[in-house]
Amino acid sequence: MTQQIPSTEPELAGVRNFRDVGGLPTVDGRRVRHGVLFRSGHLAHATEDDAAFLGSLGLHTIFDFRNAADQKLEGADVELPGVRNVNLPLSDPADGAEFWKMVRDGDLDQLREILADGKGAGRMIASYRMIIKERTAEHSQVLHALAQDSVPALMHCAAGKDRAGLSIAVTLLALGVEREAIIVDYLESNAKHRRYKVRRSGSDASAYSPEVMELLSPLFDARGEYLAAAFETIDETWGGVDTYLEQGLRVTPELRERLRDRLLD
Numbered sequence: 001m002t003q004q005i006p007s008t009e010p011e012l013a014g015v016r017n018f019r020d021v022g023g024l025p026t027v028d029g030r031r032v033r034h035g036v037l038f039r040s041g042h043l044a045h046a047t048e049d050d051a052a053f054l055g056s057l058g059l060h061t062i063f064d065f066r067n068a069a070d071q072k073l074e075g076a077d078v079e080l081p082g083v084r085n086v087n088l089p090l091s092d093p094a095d096g097a098e099f100w101k102m103v104r105d106g107d108l109d110q111l112r113e114i115l116a117d118g119k120g121a122g123r124m125i126a127s128y129r130m131i132i133k134e135r136t137a138e139h140s141q142v143l144h145a146l147a148q149d150s151v152p153a154l155m156h157c158a159a160g161k162d163r164a165g166l167s168i169a170v171t172l173l174a175l176g177v178e179r180e181a182i183i184v185d186y187l188e189s190n191a192k193h194r195r196y197k198v199r200r201s202g203s204d205a206s207a208y209s210p211e212v213m214e215l216l217s218p219l220f221d222a223r224g225e226y227l228a229a230a231f232e233t234i235d236e237t238w239g240g241v242d243t244y245l246e247q248g249l250r251v252t253p254e255l256r257e258r259l260r261d262r263l264l265d
Contacts, residue, residue: 010053014045017160017194021168024185026176030264036151037263039168041160041194042066044075051078054154059083061150063142065090065163074158086145088138090131090163099123103216111215120218124162125229131166132233139170140249146171147251147259161189161222166230173241174251175260179231189222 012018018041022034038057042064046054064077067089077085102110114120146153155171157163165186172182188194238244245251251259 012040012046012050012053014047014050015043015054016041016197017189019185019188019194021172021185024172024177024181026264027178028176030176030260032172032175032177033263033265036153037168037171038152038154039160039164040154040156041164042070042074042156042158043077044071046078051080054078055080055083057152057154059152059154061086061145061153063088063153063155063167065138065155065157065167067091070158084150086150088141090135090138090157090167091127103219108209108212111212115215115218120215121223121225124218124223124226127162128166128226128230129233131163132170132230133237136248139167140251142167143171143174143245143249143251143259144255147255147262151262159189159220160194161220162226165189165222165227169227169230170249171259171263173234174245174249174256175263183224183227186227187222187224195220 010018017039019039020034021037021039022032024032026032035057038059043050043054043062059080061084062077062080064071064085064087066074066087071087079085099114102114106114142155155164155167169182169186172185173179234241234244238248245256246253
């Protein structure tokens, strides 16, 4: 497989997991154009310098996949002059509210009950499958917007790993990017400087003990098995990417070609 062309990555103080997706190879030998598709964690804590950098990218649209609960927790995105902000929640604020409260507040025994013995990873896999099957309208809206006028674009959620990771993956599939290359980009979210900071209510050492962090790791890792489950769901439900795009996301071959013209070299 042809690897991604490395590009200069800025050091952003208040925005985690930012990167340009440019350089990823397609199955027919083209590459995603640099400077047209970006991904990151939320922009609520962007510093003045971060905002200046983001403002220099010439962004047309920012897609925010957080739900209302996420936005209440982290805050609204920094406003960038002339940039359209589109909020498309890919998860329901009520979905798993008790679960995430337990993640923040639960003691060791409670965390063992909800996360041990593969339950944490199983929850993540189920979430990825659900988003692919049930959020077709949102993914359709993103692809139609990109094909029409919404580039350069930045996609983000809270950590920039799961909901944004899936939306980036769907976009890259539509462009014809190799699945292996999509997974390589997805796993970049595991880099230490990109990872979402785990936040728990307790301040003592026990709240962040090695066992607690091990139990929480499936929730905060980017794991190839998660994205593989999303790809399997596409294949099992629609029989492949082409049918998924045409029937699931209403992306015609003509619109797909416009998308490729906008985003590929």
